[in-house]
Amino acid sequence: MDMNTIEAVVPTTDPGDWREGDAWLAGGTVLFSYGSSTLRRLLDIGSAGWEPITVNDDGIELAATCLIATLYELPDSPVHAAAIGADGAARLADKWPALELVRPCCDSFVASFKIWNMSTVGGNICASLPAGPMTSLCAGLDGTATILGPHGTHRRMPVAELVTGDAANALLPGELLRSIYLPASALAARTAFRRLSLGNLGRSGVLLIGRLDPDETLVLTVTASTKRPVQLRFDAASHPDPEDLEAALDAAIAPELYHDDIHGLPQWRRDMTYRLAGEIRAELLMGRSA
Numbered sequence: 001m002d003m004n005t006i007e008a009v010v011p012t013t014d015p016g017d018w019r020e021g022d023a024w025l026a027g028g029t030v031l032f033s034y035g036s037s038t039l040r041r042l043l044d045i046g047s048a049g050w051e052p053i054t055v056n057d058d059g060i061e062l063a064a065t066c067l068i069a070t071l072y073e074l075p076d077s078p079v080h081a082a083a084i085g086a087d088g089a090a091r092l093a094d095k096w097p098a099l100e101l102v103r104p105c106c107d108s109f110v111a112s113f114k115i116w117n118m119s120t121v122g123g124n125i126c127a128s129l130p131a132g133p134m135t136s137l138c139a140g141l142d143g144t145a146t147i148l149g150p151h152g153t154h155r156r157m158p159v160a161e162l163v164t165g166d167a168a169n170a171l172l173p174g175e176l177l178r179s180i181y182l183p184a185s186a187l188a189a190r191t192a193f194r195r196l197s198l199g200n201l202g203r204s205g206v207l208l209i210g211r212l213d214p215d216e217t218l219v220l221t222v223t224a225s226t227k228r229p230v231q232l233r234f235d236a237a238s239h240p241d242p243e244d245l246e247a248a249l250d251a252a253i254a255p256e257l258y259h260d261d262i263h264g265l266p267q268w269r270r271d272m273t274y275r276l277a278g279e280i281r282a283e284l285l286m287g288r289s290a
Helices: 067-073 097-107 119-126 133-140 240-251 267-282
Strands: 009-011 022-025 041-044 053-056 061-063 144-148 156-157 163-165 175-182 190-196 206-214 218-223 229-235
Touching: 061 119, 067 097, 067 119, 097 133, 097 190, 119 133, 119 175, 133 206, 133 218, 190 267, 206 267, 218 240, 218 267, 229 240, 240 267
Parallel strands: 009 041, 022 041
Antiparallel strands: 053 061, 061 175, 144 156, 144 175, 190 206, 206 218, 218 229
């Protein structure tokens, strides 16, 4: 879509340069799809030169400008190239099993290779659409967002709290998402992934990620069916049975929080959320007594 109100494109990563009528530009796949009649300048962070992916023993940092195509290759990255302890693992996903979530989440874009080579992790999160698969991935892995503000300030918050509704988030005017940090504690977890849409190549109507952490904490993250991410946690002493899980979902998700659009009615999204949550519980707690 042409944006004929734009007067300038400014290469910068300094929130101090932001003024009313500006928008941050990374890949632009959402910005140029939807357009806006109120924008006057685009602040282009595409040439920031941020390292797309940084790996250390404590976890993984994803730059906001990391391309989806780059992220897709992460699970197969050789451990020796990451300068971390290998523990006998050849690939990063062998060391950190939760990285196996990366590819199904990338595939949830249901997009062409052209989109994958333009769209960014941070852009997808900042678009804050319920079906945003990078929100699903980063929230599901307890990702923490680093947000830059004016005058050299910054703050951090969980990705699960950054997205607050359909196309709504907690970013203040001019703030810039810099990166997302995925902790090793979540990356070491066993995981389960479930996704449904109304069509074979449709937008996600329901996307749930489950984790069983090394300390036996069960974490369930609900996205796509809800307007914002919803996360449930059960420690090792309180693993839910099916009835307890349904009660926890009832308590965590009010009826009005289920999303309503052409990709799924709220009642269908609710029913499928309960179904998939039950499947994840059974998969991750197999052989354990609730």
